[in-house]
Each structure stands twice: as structure tokens, then as C-alpha cells.
Amino acid sequence: EAGVTQSPTHLIKTRGQQATLRCSPISGHTSVYWYQQALGLGLQFLLWYDEGEERNRGNFPPRFSGRQFPNYSSELNVNALELEDSALYLCASSFDRGGNTGELFFGEGSRLTVL
Amino acid sequence: QKEVEQDPGPLSVPEGAIVSLNCTYSNSAFQYFMWYRQYSRKGPELLMYTYSSGNKEDGRFTAQVDKSSKYISLFIRDSQPSDSATYLCATTWDKLIFGTGTRLQVFP
Numbered sequence: 001e002a003g004v005t006q007s008p009t010h011l012i013k014t015r016g017q018q019a020t021l022r023c024s025p026i027s028g029h030t031s032v033y034w035y036q037q038a039l040g041l042g043l044q045f046l047l048w049y050d051e052g053e054e055r056n057r058g059n060f061p062p063r064f065s066g067r068q069f070p071n072y073s074s075e076l077n078v079n080a081l082e083l084e085d086s087a088l089y090l091c092a093s094s095f096d097r098g099g100n101t102g103e104l105f106f107g108e109g110s111r112l113t114v115l
Numbered sequence: 116q117k118e119v120e121q122d123p124g125p126l127s128v129p130e131g132a133i134v135s136l137n138c139t140y141s142n143s144a145f146q147y148f149m150w151y152r153q154y155s156r157k158g159p160e161l162l163m164y165t166y167s168s169g170n171k172e173d174g175r176f177t178a179q180v181d182k183s184s185k186y187i188s189l190f191i192r193d194s195q196p197s198d199s200a201t202y203l204c205a206t207t208w209d210k211l212i213f214g215t216g217t218r219l220q221v222f223p
Contacts, residue, residue, distance in 0.1 A: 004158070033211070040123070042215035043159070043203065056210055090158055103149075104211055106158030 002026070004107035006091050012113045013081050021076045021110045025093030031055075032074040033094070033104060034066060038087040046089075049074055081114045088112075118142060121204055121214030130223050134191040138204035138214045141185065145206040148180050150189045153201045153216065162202070163189070194221045 034046040045058035049068035063079040092104035151159035163178040179188040201216040
């Protein structure tokens with residue numbers, strides 16, 4: 001069974017541009033989560049989608065947005081890129097709504113570099 | 116104050132050593148605690164999961180929660196070079212909250 005898949009693996013952008021990252025959850029999982037992993041800061045919660053709706057949002061500015069499609073895949077958009085947006089963006093999925101048991105299945109991430 | 120705090124390390128130990136990894140948390144209402152392992156260039160994977168206080172053992176790994184002191188520990192016995200990774204503690208509330216991770220290096 002395929003795990004969580006993310007694309008692209010690497011992305012290089014310049015300041016002010018927009019980045020779009022994509023995620024396909026494990027089959028049967030309806031919840032998708034996005035985390036930012038910047039050097040020295042650990043995993044910071046960005047967004048949670050379930051059944052096509054945004055259910056929770058972390059402490060990030062509105063230029064971080066996303067959506068979940070009817071097939072439960074998701075995309076994360078980052079507008080007006082800043083240098084400090086350079087990080088590994090991790091997508092995860094779970095079979096329980098909200099990941100209340102704590103078991104999230106992560107993809108390998110998309111490395112975003114902003115020059 | 117951060118909700119979950121973790122010493123980033125790095126921690127370097129010889130093969131066969133007992134490793135102790137620790138976290139503290141701020142909210143006494145947290146009930147579920149997890150340890151994730153993240154190998155280089157990979158996403159984190161769930162290693163162990165505990166509920167409330169007490170110990171849980173899985174092979175060479177033991178997870179311990181002390182709610183009175185808000186302390187979470189992971190012990191690795193007979194550590195192996197393949198255990199070299201970043202270990203992240205986590206708890207769940209309205210979302211999964213992670214510590215910053217401790218980088219562990221086990222050398223032969």
C-alpha cells in the first residue's frame with residue numbers, strides 16, 4: 001500500500017513568488033495535515049483538513065493557505081515568499097479525525113528554498 | 116513557554132549504550148504522548164504511543180510518562196548505529212504538538 005506522497009521533492013523560488021506543494025494521503029485517510037520543519041524549530045503545525053474543510057490552523061500568516069480536494073489530496077500554497085519560508089514542508093494523514101490518537105503518517109516532505 | 120520542550124542535542128553514544136531522551140510539557144491536561152523517529156531526509160514515523168502516566172515497553176524501547184512532573188522519557192537499550200536519527204516527542208490536544216527533536220548518533 002502506498003504511503004503519503006508529496007511533490008515536488010525540491011522547489012527553489014525567489015522572494016515574492018508563490019509556491020504550491022501537493023500531497024496525496026494514504027488510501028482511506030480523510031484527514032491531511034501540513035507541518036513546517038525549519039532548522040532548529042522542530043515541526044510547526046500549519047493546517048489540518050478533513051472532508052474538504054479546513055478544521056484547524058496554526059500560528060502562520062494568511063499567505064499560507066491550502067485546500068483539500070474531493071479525493072482527499074491536498075495542496076499548500078505559500079504566497080509572497082519570504083526568505084524565512086525556506087524549510088521542509090511535511091504532509092501527514094490519519095484515519096482518525098483530528099489525529100487524536102497521535103498516529104500520523106508522514107510523507108518525505110517538500111524542501112522549499114527561497115532565494 | 117513552549118508547550119513541549121526538548122533538548123536538541125546532538126547526543127553521541129557508543130553502540131550498546133543505554134540512551135535516555137527527555138521532554139517536558141506545560142499543560143497538565145495533555146493525556147496522549149508519542150515518540151516519533153525521523154531519519155535523515157525522511158518524514159517522521161511513530162515509534163511509541165502512551166496514554167496518561169506509566170511505562171510502555173516495545174523491544175529495546177521504553178516510553179515513560181510522569182504526569183506529576185510533566186516529564187516524558189524514551190529509553191533505548193543496547194543502542195545500535197541504526198538508531199541514529201532525530202527523536203521527537205509529541206502530545207495531542209487540538210493538534211499534534213511536537214518538541215524540537217533530539218538528534219542521536221550511535222557510533223560503532
